[in-house]
Amino acid sequence: MNLSDFYKSLFLLGFFSVQTNAGEGxxxxxxxxxxxxxxxxxxxxxxxxxxxxxxxxxxxxxxxxxxxxxxxxxxxxxxxxxxxxxxxxxxxxxxxxxxxxxxxxxxxxxxxxxxxxxxxxxxxxxxxxxxxxxxxxxxxxxxxxxxxxxxxxxxxxxEGVMKQADLVFWENNGFTIVLFSQKTFVKMKPETRVQLLSQVRL
Known part of the structure; x- marks a missing residue:
C-alpha cells in the first residue's frame, strides 16, 4: 500500500465495535x-x-x-x-x-x-x-x-471486545485495526463494513 492509498483509506465517521474470537479474547x-x-x-x-x-x-x-x-x-x-x-x-x-x-x-x-x-x-x-x-x-x-x-x-x-483503536487502515486482505498504545492487532474480513474514526472507542 502506498502513502496516497493509505490516506485515502482513512475516514472520520461514527463508532464501531470489533468482536474477536470468543475462544481467545x-x-x-x-x-x-x-x-x-x-x-x-x-x-x-x-x-x-x-x-x-x-x-x-x-x-x-x-x-x-x-x-x-x-x-x-x-x-x-x-x-x-x-x-x-x-x-x-x-x-x-x-x-x-x-x-x-x-x-x-x-x-x-x-x-x-x-x-x-x-x-x-x-x-x-x-x-x-x-x-x-x-x-x-x-x-x-x-x-x-x-x-x-x-x-x-x-x-x-x-471476553471478546477490544477497547480502543488509535488508527484504522485498509489492507488488501481486509481491515487491520492497529492499537499503537496497546500494541494489539486485529484483522477483519474484506467484506466487513464498518465506520471508522482516527480515534475509535470499542
Missing amino acids: VKIATWGSVDQSTTLIGWHAQNALDGVNSTCSHTELQSNAWWKLDLMKTYSVNRVTITNRYSCCSDRINGAEIRIGNVSSNVFSNPVCAVVSTIPAGATYSYPCHGMKGRYVTVDIPGPSQQHLTLCEVEVYE
Missing part, C-alpha cells in the same frame, strides 16, 4: 500493574508478564503467598493462563487459587475462578473464568504452611 494482563506478597531477590512480580517463560516471579518462603495484577478497571475475564517453572520445583504451583474481583486490600476475599491441581514443569495451562468481573486478578497459595509462589508467565484474556 483479548490479552489484557500487560495493561495493568503487578505486585506480590514478598519478593525473593531478583524474582520480581513483573517477571510473570514479560513474555519470557524462563524468567519468573518468586515470593519468599511464607504462608498465604500471593501475586496480584491490577487491571486498573473492571473487566469481564474469559480465561487466565499460567506457565509453570521448568527448571525445578514444579509442584509448588499445586493448590494455587486464581481469584478475580474488586477487593484490593484482602486478595483472599475475591471469588475463586479456578484451583490449580498441577501444571507440569514448563507447561502452560488455561483456566476458564466465564466472564467473571473484576479489577484484580490474583494467584495465591492459601493456608498456614510456608511455601513459595512461583509464576513464570500469567496471561489474562478479556
